[in-house]
């Protein structure tokens with residue numbers, strides 16, 4: 001069995017839900033506190049044992065490439081001013097792992113973005129981590145999936161139960177239950193408008209068999225006129241084992257404004273230098289309702 005060592009991070013979408021911020025800046029560079037979204041995702045991949053990462057970038061995605069590249073001028077300035085802590089942070093980003101980039105010339109859909117990285121995959125199983133989905137968890141979400149893959153080779157799709165009324169915003173799976181966490185997938189539907197087969201939604205983490213690239217090569221546009229990864233996965237599932245996996249963790253869709261704001265608040269509250277100031281602010285805003293939670297947090301911190 002091949003190990004999963006490669007990951008694709010698609011980050012070439014237009015980010016229309018976040019306009020005008022994303023007119024000239026990719027949404028994957030929007031910061032959660034002080035770190036761009038995409039760095040959290042790269043870190044999840046590395047902590048899961050991924051050795052090679054390719055980011056699919058598009059128009060105006062130059063800043064993503066620059067972020068993971070060396071910045072000699074900035075490093076020299078920080079060194080000169082003996083700002084060693086900052087210097088370490090800046091160098092740390094560059095030293096994370098070797099990151100490759102490939103361009104998706106037109107945003108034709110997620111399936112097309114993945115297909116743009118076909119040469120990088122070179123016949124090996126690979127992971128996909130969407131560039132705008134952050135998952136906070138004790139064990140990185142992708143690591144949880146790789147552990148499943150090692151027991152059950154095949155494609156593994158992370159899912160989460162979502163409210164039935166919002167199912168039409170997601171790609172959802174249909175499957176036969178193996179245990180509480182695993183289903184064998186029998187069908188997948190992108191953004192079902194009627195009769196959704198389940199409320200188990202795909203949340204942006206996949207381990208895929210490289211055969212998906214052959215399918216994507218001929219994939220016709222689907223929902224929204226985009227080349228959908230879900231449609232290609234449906235074909236793959238007809239041929240090979242594909243499992244849905246209920247991961248453990250908290251998902252932030254930072255490509256949506258509400259998800260972005262929630263992530264910023266939650267991550268900032270956990271930071272020593274920001275937490276108490278933010279709790280105070282929330283206390284004032286909520287007329288004291290945030291007090292209990294704040295008190296609990298303080299108790300945890302002291303304990």
Ligand code: UTP
Nearest residue numbers: 010011012013014015016017107108109113131
């Ligand atoms: P989304 O559908 O959330 O991205 O795709 P989007 O199209 O940029 O967002 P909105 O709806 O217009 O706000 C999920 C991931 O797939 C990438 C996106 O960058 C995002 O990380 N993607 C999407 C591509 O790389 N290429 C595409 O053609 C479409």
